Amino acid sequence: MAETVADQDRDGSPGGGRRRAGAALRRLTRHPRIVPLLARLTPRSVRARTTLAACASLAIVLFVASAGVLLLLRVNLGRTVEAGAREQAQAVARLATDGHLPAQLALDHGTDFIQVTDGTGRVVAASQNLAGHPPLTAGRDNDGHDTYDLGILGDEHHQHVTTVTADTPTGPVTIRVGASLHTADTAEDLTTAALAVLGALLLPTVGLLTWRATGRALRPVEAIRAEVAAIGDRDLDRRVPEPPSDDEIARLAHTMNAMLDRLEAAGTRQRRFIADASHELRSPLTVLRTQLEIAGTHPDPAVRAELVAGALQDTERLQTLAGDLLLLARLDTTGHDRPDQPVDLTGLVRTAAGAGPAPGPTVELHASEGVTVTGNPLWLGRLLTNLLDNARRHARSRVTVRLSTDAATGDAVLDVTNDGPRIDPADRERIFERFTRLDDARSRDDGGTGLGLPIARDIAALHGGTLTVEDTPPGTTFRTRLPTAPPAG
Structure with missing residues (x-):
């Protein structure tokens, strides 16, 4: 069958x-x-x-x-x-x-x-x-x-x-x-009709609930957007609202406020820098103009020559200040682009230590051989020059330079020590602020601009290092740490 x-x-x-x-x-x-x-x-x-x-x-x-x-x-x-x-x-x-x-x-x-x-x-x-x-x-x-x-x-x-x-x-x-x-x-037709009615009820309901829930979730985002849109370059003290919840939107608002804090601090530093630079430029320009006006009308040739010599010194000071300002601007715009050229730090230290003026404190050098870092040789040379100039300016009789490698971290460690007066702990960070002079009168007489140490710290930071101040009796040590270059091959 x-x-x-x-x-x-x-x-x-x-x-x-x-x-x-x-x-x-x-x-x-x-x-x-x-x-x-x-x-x-x-x-x-x-x-x-x-x-x-x-x-x-x-x-x-x-x-x-x-x-x-x-x-x-x-x-x-x-x-x-x-x-x-x-x-x-x-x-x-x-x-x-x-x-x-x-x-x-x-x-x-x-x-x-x-x-x-x-x-x-x-x-x-x-x-x-x-x-x-x-x-x-x-x-x-x-x-x-x-x-x-x-x-x-x-x-x-x-x-x-x-x-x-x-x-x-x-x-x-x-x-x-x-x-x-x-x-x-x-039965199939009835079931199909029932499922169609169920779908017709569920889809609008889910759509409405999703629309309302999404709108409520995005309401803080719209508030953040509106506040950010209203913030101008002169309203950096304003902040976006932070929701009380601990979700992604709250973290976004917190990050936005942290960014606004940094922008406000950067704006404050920029305005202060411009004000300080204007003040620093105004003083030598005023003196220079006065000297030139007197020299142009004074009948004594010897006095005129002395005034012209003073004007030349002020011009050199203005030139140094302008160069420092340009270097700071360049360091600020470089950002996080680290130079990657191998640099013989031992050779740079020896060159900088031996290039000082003859009348001045004695410079003792203790440098390890073959210390190599990655960076810009011109900027690293400027860092060494600024540290040595600062040490010579404040030393009584001796400046000690030590270059070694930290066995624990592998970093290059450069210590520039002077036997002059110690720096008060409250001032150890302030000296790295631009145009800061702890002894304003003496610094002006010695030609200091208050930019040497800030430039040195910015160069160290750009190379992935640090610059700090430490007490090393009987004086003060400026310690620079820089990551060493990886071995070739």
């Missing part, structure tokens, strides 16, 4: 409508105007994109879940209908095998028709609704499924057809039993 099964749509071909809908969708998505239109319709705000993404994600989840539910429902109901049709067909097959097949067959509940044909295609038995009708003819659709013309039943609907072959005393017969899928279709 052989058995085949076929599902018959009302139009005679299974799945035809679904194939046509898929082809139409593919043609629509390939249209050349669709993609630009979708690009223009894409929302640009974070709030709208988040809401759209939430709704799209929910729609996809609902679609997949609904498809799964409908598939399970169809499979379960189809199996139930198939089991009833198979049971009916097997019962008829047993009657035919025993030779007790009646001409008219009774239909079980859920069965639409029964038709039995012999080997010649003649109808030997049928249900009442097919009595007197010709045999059902099977065809093939494009997918290889059996199809049947069921128009003779009058009320056409989706059916499940089971075909069974049985041997009888008079020869083989073919039994076709059609079971109605109307109940399954109705």
